[in-house]
Amino acid sequence: xxxxxxxxxxxxxxxxxxxxxxxxxxxxxxxxxxxxxxxxxxxxxxxxxxxxxxxxxxxxxxxxxxxxxxxxxxxxxxxxxxxxxxxxxxxxxxxxxxxxxxxxxxxxxxxxxxxxxxxxxxxxxxxxxxxxxxxxxxxxxxxxxxxxxxxxxxxxxxxxxxxxxxxxxxxxxxxx
Numbered sequence: 001x002x003x004x005x006x007x008x009x010x011x012x013x014x015x016x017x018x019x020x021x022x023x024x025x026x027x028x029x030x031x032x033x034x035x036x037x038x039x040x041x042x043x044x045x046x047x048x049x050x051x052x053x054x055x056x057x058x059x060x061x062x063x064x065x066x067x068x069x070x071x072x073x074x075x076x077x078x079x080x081x082x083x084x085x086x087x088x089x090x091x092x093x094x095x096x097x098x099x100x101x102x103x104x105x106x107x108x109x110x111x112x113x114x115x116x117x118x119x120x121x122x123x124x125x126x127x128x129x130x131x132x133x134x135x136x137x138x139x140x141x142x143x144x145x146x147x148x149x150x151x152x153x154x155x156x157x158x159x160x161x162x163x164x165x166x167x168x169x170x171x172x173x174x175x176x
Contacts, residue, residue, distance in 0.1 A: 046111035049143065049150065050120050054106050062094030063087075070149045079159040080174060090153075100174060101126040103134065118143040124157055128174075132167035 049068060056065035066087030069075070075084045075093050084093040098104055104126040111120035120143075125136040139157035143150050163172045 046108060046120060047113050047118055049145065049148075050108065050111045050118060053141075053143075053150075053153075054108055054122070057094070057104070057106050060094060060098045060104065062091035065094055066090035068150050069153070070146050070151050073150050073152065075153045075155075077155050079155070079157050079162065101128050103127050106139070109138075116145045118145065128162075128166050128168065133165060135162045135165035137161045137165065 052068055053065065056062075056068065066089075069087050069090050071086055073086060073090065075090050076082075077093070082093070082096075084090055105124075107123040107125075109121040109123060111118060120141050122139050122141065123136055124139040125134065127134040137157050139155060141156070142152075142154045144152040160170060163170055
């Protein structure tokens with residue numbers, strides 16, 4: 001199965017670079033409830049590297065997360081835009097995230113492995129420091145594996161949803 005097809009089925013990318021979860025454009029309001037138990041079961045059988053990724057992420061342990069990456073491993077956040085390279089870069093990404101967001105957490109919903117590619121759906125939540133409210137958005141991560149390590153990590157979620165749920169203006173810039 002083609003990972004790009006899986007991602008396309010989970011999220012639709014619109015021309016401004018905003019990732020819109022398929023559930024947000026679905027008319028089947030019962031679908032999230034009906035799929036919750038199935039997602040939980042699929043998450044239980046996730047590849048070890050996905051479980052390790054989420055455990056390190058939820059612990060805010062950048063060194064542990066960085067150790068999962070190859071020396072030239074690349075992390076790209078497609079919502080906010082930064083790219084970090086290598087274990088030290090991944091450690092910096094975690095430090096930046098935890099420095100700007102309280103209560104950072106990821107809940108695994110499902111995971112699929114196809115050869116050297118893994119795609120997993122999860123819920124990204126937290127409270128941006130200084131924002132009036134917390135956020136909780138669906139996210140999709142695509143990992144490309146080389147040997148037993150992550151060669152690339154691409155995260156997709158909606159920046160607009162994070163800002164809106166947080167009570168921030170649509171043009172809010174975390175770097176400003």
